[in-house]
Amino acid sequence: MAKHVHRLAAPYLAIDAGPSEPGEWQVVADAVAPPDGAEAESVTAQGEVAVDYAVDYAEKTLFHIAPRSYPWVTQSALRATRAMHRSAASRQGVLFLHAGLVELNGIGVALVGGSRAGKTSFIMASVLNRSGVMVCNDDVSMTALPGQDGVTGVGWPRSISVRLDTLELLFGRDEAEAIRSSLSHPANQTLMSLRESGVEPHGTALLYPWEYADVFQTKIGQSTRVDALVYLSLANDPSEIELAAVSPLASSELLGKHILELPNKHLNIFGHEPSPGSFERTRNALTALPSFRFRYDFRNVHQEVDRLADYLSEKV
Known part of the structure; x- marks a missing residue:
C-alpha cells in the first residue's frame, strides 16, 4: 500500500x-x-x-x-x-491560498479565485497549448522566507476536480469519456450521481496528479517562484471579458478574501495555529507583486491562455 x-x-x-x-x-x-x-x-x-x-x-x-x-x-x-x-x-507560518499555480511561459502565475472561477480549466488549456506547467490547481501554499527575495509557491498531492464539460471542450466527447472511465479515484464511482440529481449540473471527475500527467503527457512542477497574481473569474457574456492591472490596495483586499483560514478542508486535528502575525511577511510580499484581474471566456479558453500569456510577458 x-x-x-x-x-x-x-x-x-x-x-x-x-x-x-x-x-x-x-x-x-x-x-x-x-x-x-x-x-x-x-x-x-x-x-x-x-x-x-x-x-x-x-x-x-x-x-x-x-x-x-x-x-x-x-x-x-x-x-x-x-x-x-x-x-x-x-x-511554521506558511500561508494557504485559494489559488492555482502555473508556470506560464516561465512566469510563475498564481490564479486566485474561488470554486468555479475557471482555474483548473485555464491551467489544463495552458498545458495543452504547451505554454503552461502546472504546480497545482488549488489550495496552494505560499512562503516569503526571511533573507530571501520573492515568494515561493508549493503544490500538494490532492485530486484534481475537473468539470466534465471542460474535458469535452479540451479533448472532445469520446476521448473525454474514455479519460473519465479510466480514472482510479474511488469517488468517481459516486460523483455522477450529483449530476443526475441536479446538484452538480456539469458533472465532475477527480484525477490524481499522476493520472493528470499521463493524460496531458506533461510533467508537474513541485514549486515555483511567484511572479504575478491574477484574480480569475469566468465571463458569463463576451461583454464581461476583462484584463486589467489591479492596484496594490485592491489586490490586498482581494487577496484577503481568498486566504484559507484552515490548512485543510478536512482533518484539521493535528494542530495548525501559527504564532500571531507569522504569515504577514508572505501576505505583504504577495500584495507587492504585479496583480491583474482576468475575466475570460470559457468557450475560447485556448485563445484566452495565449492572451494572458502575451499580456504578462509585457507587463511582468
Whole structure:
C-alpha cells in the first residue's frame, strides 16, 4: 500500500518505508483496532462516501476505520498524510491560498479565485497549448522566507476536480469519456450521481496528479517562484471579458478574501495555529507583486491562455 500511496503523493511528497519519528503523528491503515478512548472522526465530502477514522491523541495515531476497500484505504492514507504535513506547514507560518499555480511561459502565475472561477480549466488549456506547467490547481501554499527575495509557491498531492464539460471542450466527447472511465479515484464511482440529481449540473471527475500527467503527457512542477497574481473569474457574456492591472490596495483586499483560514478542508486535528502575525511577511510580499484581474471566456479558453500569456510577458 505504501508504494501506491507514494504514487498518489508524487511529485509533492515522498513516502518512505520505516517507523515514524518519536512524537510524530502516524497513520494506521490496516485492520488494527484502535484503543479504548480513541475519538471518532468522519470526513464527508460532497458526492463521496463517508470515511471514518479513530484518533488516539495521546499516542498521536490516526486509525482508518472504513470503508475497507483498497482504493479508499489508500485514498484515506494519502488524505491524512497530506493533512498532517499541511498542518505542520501552517504551524511554521506558511500561508494557504485559494489559488492555482502555473508556470506560464516561465512566469510563475498564481490564479486566485474561488470554486468555479475557471482555474483548473485555464491551467489544463495552458498545458495543452504547451505554454503552461502546472504546480497545482488549488489550495496552494505560499512562503516569503526571511533573507530571501520573492515568494515561493508549493503544490500538494490532492485530486484534481475537473468539470466534465471542460474535458469535452479540451479533448472532445469520446476521448473525454474514455479519460473519465479510466480514472482510479474511488469517488468517481459516486460523483455522477450529483449530476443526475441536479446538484452538480456539469458533472465532475477527480484525477490524481499522476493520472493528470499521463493524460496531458506533461510533467508537474513541485514549486515555483511567484511572479504575478491574477484574480480569475469566468465571463458569463463576451461583454464581461476583462484584463486589467489591479492596484496594490485592491489586490490586498482581494487577496484577503481568498486566504484559507484552515490548512485543510478536512482533518484539521493535528494542530495548525501559527504564532500571531507569522504569515504577514508572505501576505505583504504577495500584495507587492504585479496583480491583474482576468475575466475570460470559457468557450475560447485556448485563445484566452495565449492572451494572458502575451499580456504578462509585457507587463511582468
